[in-house]
Amino acid sequence: MAETDGSAERAADVSWTLLDVEELTEAYWTVVAPAFEADGGDPRAEKPTHRWLREHGFRPLLYALREYHDRTFEQFWRDDLGLEPPAQGPKWATGDERTVDALESFLTSRRDRKGLADSSIDTLRYRLNRYVRAYGDANGTDDLLSPVARDGDAPAHEAVDACWAAFDRLHDELDGGRTKRRIHLAVENWYAHLVRRKWAAVNPADGLDEEFDWSTDSGGDADGDTPCLTPSHVRSLYRTAADSEGRLLVLALCAWGLRPNEVAGLSAEQFVLDVDDGDVPFIDFRERKNGPGEVSLLYGREELESHLAAREREDDWNGYLFPSPHASREHVSRWTVWKRFERLSDRAGLPDAVDGVSTSPKLGRRFWYDAYSSSLDVVLGSLDEIAAEQGSSSAEVVLHSYLSDARARQLRRAHMRDRLAAAFEGEASEP
Known part of the structure; x- marks a missing residue:
């Protein structure tokens, strides 16, 4: 039982049952993944076993997923972390190549120009992927670039309608207002990146948060x-x-x-x-x-x-x-x-x-x-x-x-x- 790396103590610092799914995702990359890597694993290609998680103090994570979010760790690893076997790696919820290129361009820019850490990039990927999945479910297409493309002929209002339909779906699916605001900010920044790169003619997420009540009080x-x-x-x-x-x-x-x-x-x-x-x-x-x-x-x-x-x-x-x-x-x-x-x-x-x-x-x-x-x-x-x-x-x-x-x-x-x-x-x- 390997606990000499301090992973059990770091795991105890996290109140797993208080976290929503997005925060559990962030906690995985900032706490679980470094411990798994220190133990010789590849956190982006290998799925930690239940035995490893229990021995390293992450039993509360398994409990939180099961009791509070109706998920197995395998479902969490695949669907929420977006991880796949080594040959595939992290997977976007779209098969459209231009859309994937646009998403990866944004993450690369954030990493190289903004200096974001890998854990922050993974969290940003998760937020964008939630939107991509909701967009596909709401609009019946996984092509997110064509509706906003500068070389396209789609009216701007159609791109806005499609984006808003995705957020209507997210608004119904997610409970936390803070989570919705974070996803919106990530999506709005992604579209703004595309506009600056002259890949997109319009930012359909601009101002959308004014249409929803995603506020939280302090108490x-x-x-x-x-x-x-x-x-x-x-x-x-x-x-x-x-x-x-x-x-x-x-x-x-x-x-x-x-x-x-x-x-x-x-x-x-x-x-x-x-x-x-x-x-x-x-x-x-x-x-x-x-x-x-x-x-x-x-x-x-x-x-x-x-x-x-x-x-x-x-x-x-x-x-x-x-x-x-x-x-x-x-x-x-x-x-x-x-x-x-x-x-x-x-x-x-x-x-x-x-x-x-x-x-x-x-x-x-x-x-x-x-x-x-x-x-x-x-x-x-x-x-x-x-x-x-x-x-x-x-x-x-x-x-x-x-x-x-x-x-x-x-x-x-x-x-x-x-x-x-x-x-x-x-x-x-x-x-």
């Missing part, structure tokens, strides 16, 4: 999304914390969106606070679950700097934000983070469960994720007036065509910072 799962803490929950936790370590625990989970194991191992050297004007301080993760990355420090810098200054005056401080009281460990474990959060939740008077899901650090990270996801909607809303003045068909056109990536990121961060300040302080942040 629950009205449309089937995973529940998260509300701003009042976060505020209660932060105000109840009796010391700097407690406040940093809440900040790390809810304002920085970290996982419990990442919180446990935070060290002073990971915080990059001295940045150029206009840039945002960040936390540097050289070895993160989804690969090396940076997490923007949009809120809580003052509390962090105060804590670090106090720690640096201690002769025996080892550099970790949450040093272990035991000589055998340098920092606390993720279970200690979990228990400290539970005790703080009890003192703050938080409910035992939020919409049927036990109150845990996972819901703090979900609060951060929900706030970050909603920032795009707010940015788009602020661009409606500009779109009207410029004669653009929607705010999405302004966002993708007229705003630089840096400016769009700046706008999203501004909203995120305000939302975090509103949760922690009950008021907007300073600009």
